[in-house]
Amino acid sequence: MALAIERKPAIYEGSRIPRPIPTVLQVDPKLREEGDILEVNFGPNHPSTHGVLRLVVELNGERVVGLKAVVGYLHTGFEKNMEQKTYWKAITYPERIDYLSFQINELVFVLAIEKLLGVEVPPKATWMRMLLSELNRIHSHLVWLGTAALELGAISLLWYCFRERDAILDLFELVTGVRMHTRYFQAGGLAEDIPPGFFTECRRFADVMEARVDEYEDILSRQAIWLERTRGIGLLSAEDAIALGQSGPVLRASGVDWDLRKADPYLAYDQVDFNVPVYPNGDVYDRYLVHMDEMRESTRIVQQALDGMPVGPWIVDDRKIVLPPRHELHTSMESLIHHFKLVTEGYRVPEGEVYVAVESARGELGCYLVSDGGPSPWRVKFRAPSFAALEATATCMSDALVADLIAIVGSLDTLMGEVDR
Amino acid sequence: MSWQHIPGFLEKREAHGETTVVVERERLLEAARYLRDEAGFNVLADIAATDYLGWNERRVAGYWGSIGGRDINSPGSWGLHKKPQPKPRRFSVSYHLLALREGAGRLRLQVWCEDGEPVPSVVSVWPTADWHEREAWDLMGIPIADHPNLERILMDEDWEGHPLRKDYPLGGEPVRFSGEE
Amino acid sequence: MAVERKRRANLADYGLNSERVLMRRKGPGVFEQELGDLESKLMLTTVEKAVAWAQGHSIWPDTFGLACCAMEMIAIVSSRYDVARFGAEVFRSSPRQADLLIVSGRVSHKMAPPLRQIYDQMLEPKWVIAMGACASSGGMFSNYAVLQGVDKIVAVDVHVPGCPPRPEALLEGIVRLQEKILAGVPPAYEIRGVAS
Numbered sequence: 001m002a003l004a005i006e007r008k009p010a011i012y013e014g015s016r017i018p019r020p021i022p023t024v025l026q027v028d029p030k031l032r033e034e035g036d037i038l039e040v041n042f043g044p045n046h047p048s049t050h051g052v053l054r055l056v057v058e059l060n061g062e063r064v065v066g067l068k069a070v071v072g073y074l075h076t077g078f079e080k081n082m083e084q085k086t087y088w089k090a091i092t093y094p095e096r097i098d099y100l101s102f103q104i105n106e107l108v109f110v111l112a113i114e115k116l117l118g119v120e121v122p123p124k125a126t127w128m129r130m131l132l133s134e135l136n137r138i139h140s141h142l143v144w145l146g147t148a149a150l151e152l153g154a155i156s157l158l159w160y161c162f163r164e165r166d167a168i169l170d171l172f173e174l175v176t177g178v179r180m181h182t183r184y185f186q187a188g189g190l191a192e193d194i195p196p197g198f199f200t201e202c203r204r205f206a207d208v209m210e211a212r213v214d215e216y217e218d219i220l221s222r223q224a225i226w227l228e229r230t231r232g233i234g235l236l237s238a239e240d241a242i243a244l245g246q247s248g249p250v251l252r253a254s255g256v257d258w259d260l261r262k263a264d265p266y267l268a269y270d271q272v273d274f275n276v277p278v279y280p281n282g283d284v285y286d287r288y289l290v291h292m293d294e295m296r297e298s299t300r301i302v303q304q305a306l307d308g309m310p311v312g313p314w315i316v317d318d319r320k321i322v323l324p325p326r327h328e329l330h331t332s333m334e335s336l337i338h339h340f341k342l343v344t345e346g347y348r349v350p351e352g353e354v355y356v357a358v359e360s361a362r363g364e365l366g367c368y369l370v371s372d373g374g375p376s377p378w379r380v381k382f383r384a385p386s387f388a389a390l391e392a393t394a395t396c397m398s399d400a401l402v403a404d405l406i407a408i409v410g411s412l413d414t415l416m417g418e419v420d421r
Numbered sequence: 422m423s424w425q426h427i428p429g430f431l432e433k434r435e436a437h438g439e440t441t442v443v444v445e446r447e448r449l450l451e452a453a454r455y456l457r458d459e460a461g462f463n464v465l466a467d468i469a470a471t472d473y474l475g476w477n478e479r480r481v482a483g484y485w486g487s488i489g490g491r492d493i494n495s496p497g498s499w500g501l502h503k504k505p506q507p508k509p510r511r512f513s514v515s516y517h518l519l520a521l522r523e524g525a526g527r528l529r530l531q532v533w534c535e536d537g538e539p540v541p542s543v544v545s546v547w548p549t550a551d552w553h554e555r556e557a558w559d560l561m562g563i564p565i566a567d568h569p570n571l572e573r574i575l576m577d578e579d580w581e582g583h584p585l586r587k588d589y590p591l592g593g594e595p596v597r598f599s600g601e602e
Numbered sequence: 603m604a605v606e607r608k609r610r611a612n613l614a615d616y617g618l619n620s621e622r623v624l625m626r627r628k629g630p631g632v633f634e635q636e637l638g639d640l641e642s643k644l645m646l647t648t649v650e651k652a653v654a655w656a657q658g659h660s661i662w663p664d665t666f667g668l669a670c671c672a673m674e675m676i677a678i679v680s681s682r683y684d685v686a687r688f689g690a691e692v693f694r695s696s697p698r699q700a701d702l703l704i705v706s707g708r709v710s711h712k713m714a715p716p717l718r719q720i721y722d723q724m725l726e727p728k729w730v731i732a733m734g735a736c737a738s739s740g741g742m743f744s745n746y747a748v749l750q751g752v753d754k755i756v757a758v759d760v761h762v763p764g765c766p767p768r769p770e771a772l773l774e775g776i777v778r779l780q781e782k783i784l785a786g787v788p789p790a791y792e793i794r795g796v797a798s
Contacts, residue, residue: 115437
């Protein structure tokens with residue numbers, strides 16, 4: 001995978017990034033004098049389910065001439081809360097950041113801890129993490145598709161997508177006991193062994209999923225209204241996308257062949273075979289196509305992971321970071337002491353700082369972890385892909401109608417929990 | 422690539438497979454341009470500001486802003502075995518850079534500053550830095566010089582204080598259980 | 603239609619401590635039993651019973667999805683956990699057309715004024731379900747940014763615990779709200795005597 005893209009300066013001739021403020025579309029002063037500009041507030045509570053995003057939009061008739069995104073309505077203070085908890089307890093927090101692909105958030109935090117600790121995770125845990133990450137990706141794309149189609153008027157797709165979504169959540173419940181926010185990953189592997197019956201159910205799901213994706217494409221991809229509402233809308237060129245730090249489906253729909261699973265493989269992605277969908281135009285329709293193809297590729301990865309799942313332990317053997325198995329507590333004094341220290345104080349992570357990035361459903365999700373050698377993190381910062389995607393709204397919205405605004409914001413697949421953390 | 426040619430180069434550290442380059446705060450903009458144009462780091466992934474107040478001692482902020490810390494979850498309050506390496510200044514701002522080429526070259530560009538010292542904005546180099554720098558200002562109180570629109574982004578506009586600093590209390594309130602009466 | 607409110611102001615006189623109605627201390631079926639007795643004690647007229655029947659069986663929620671709980675709230679609309687069985691499938695986007703505000707997700711301090719504004723825009727009678735741990739009490743986020751419980755700013759009728767609550771749990775919350783309405787319990791802002 002060679003990336004042959006010429007290095008152009010970030011704000012170049014054909015760039016649509018507004019100046020001087022890249023994230024604010026400002027009304028042309030001439031237009032302000034002559035036309036009548038209506039300022040409308042797409043307030044934090046609006047019918048699209050992308051969460052609490054506020055867009056202050058200035059309209060000239062139906063055309064959007066000014067745009068400013070106000071975020072922060074879901075700011076939860078994750079990072080400061082995590083500084084007060086031990087690493088073990090802190091793993092429950094990152095899940096709620098991106099609440100649609102929740103285990104991928106856990107994954108990035110746990111990978112950062114493991115990088116600092118320097119432990120090697122057993123292969124079964126690695127493959128299982130990969131399988132669950134791909135299920136999370138499918139889950140996120142299904143909810144995205146259901147809600148994006150709902151906003152553009154294809155209401156019935158919501159029920160179709162949520163049928164599959166419930167099937168995936170049943171799988172999560174089978175493995176971990178909870179539908180959402182499972183907290184299944186642990187520093188060193190998985191929290192518990194995979195229960196029997198999961199692989200059969202997962203295979204049954206994966207066999208059905210490809211046909212379902214074809215069903216969704218049948219409904220939408222050649223439908224006249226869908227094409228008219230999404231073709232040529234919200235254009236983002238490849239150079240602008242790179243300058244604005246985009247990643248994930250938005251970047252791939254703009255023609256840049258970049259996927260962290262291929263470029264810098266983590267977990268076991270270099271051992272499975274999958275394609276990365278890239279489309280050239282950079283409009284809403286291409287982003288939709290990227291999402292659909294990614295669902296198919298994720299299903300392929302799930303099937304390959306089921307075929308190639310190794311046997312063995314599900315968590316590393318190091319008693320300094322992982323609880324010993326319960327039967328040992330009756331016989332071994334050291335195990336008892338380790339168990340006690342781990343539960344009360346938590347394991348200590350050596351001093352250092354790391355940045356780990358994975359490919360979440362929305363793009364590059366990064367975790368910057370600074371440790372001071374103690375049992376709780378000193379600083380955790382999550383790099384949310386939707387944060388960067390929202391910065392690109394002003395560029396995508398350069399000459400859009402109000403109806404296109406909904407389509408564009410939907411296609412950027414932003415999740416406010418991530419943006420505001 | 423040769424590290425010495427980065428404008429303002431102070432130090433290079435390598436750990437856990439990652440490279441961190443520390444540059445002088447005043448020459449950050451030149452260093453950023455050099456890294457984007459000459460070294461090919463065309464994506465700014467993240468700007469992470471960190472507060473090292475109390476790095477070598479016990480934690481400063483605790484529950485309700487007292488030095489005692491929470492009882493249930495106050496790990497490390499009984500001291501650390503080994504004191505960590507002291508840091509040059511109170512705040513560090515880390516720019517995580519990514520090069521879109523085979524192998525995904527990553528680099529952490531770091532500057533250090535004290536409370537109130539401004540850090541130049543890199544918006545002209547990577548436009549995506551706009552909101553990241555606003556967040557650094559909002560949550561950590563690091564003033565960014567020459568930023569086109571330096572306002573609070575995640576907190577309310579009239580919020581006082583910078584929440585992610587170590588001397589800002591966690592907040593919240595004690596939990597009362599209804600079975601207590 | 604003017605409904606007499608005065609005699610219902612002191613539910614405690616009728617032996618109902620409204621906070622306890624929703625907590626199962628004594629065993630299954632007690633909730634329905636308590637409400638059943640209440641209905642006979644309050645002596646609702648036929649018209650009032652009819653109004654309560656109509657209101658209870660067609661509660662229209664407002665789309666107030668904030669965070670993770672919103673995903674489970676959308677799940678109750680889906681075909682597996684069909685909420686249309688209970689009459690509440692019509693999620694209105696405009697608060698002026700909605701009866702029920704399901705606060706699903708963590709409410710930050712920046713979001714609290716819009717929440718109160720939405721609540722104010724709803725017409726009476728209106729009910730509030732605080733869905734999930736974050737809306738009920740701040741949840742796992744006991745910090746500077748999150749409002750510790752949405753009942754600090756609006757009067758909540760039903761708290762649904764969970765993080766996030768399963769769709770069945772939310773349906774149970776809606777069903778209990780329905781039963782409250784049918785029994786004649788006034789909305790929470792009347793019981794607490796707060797502004798609505």
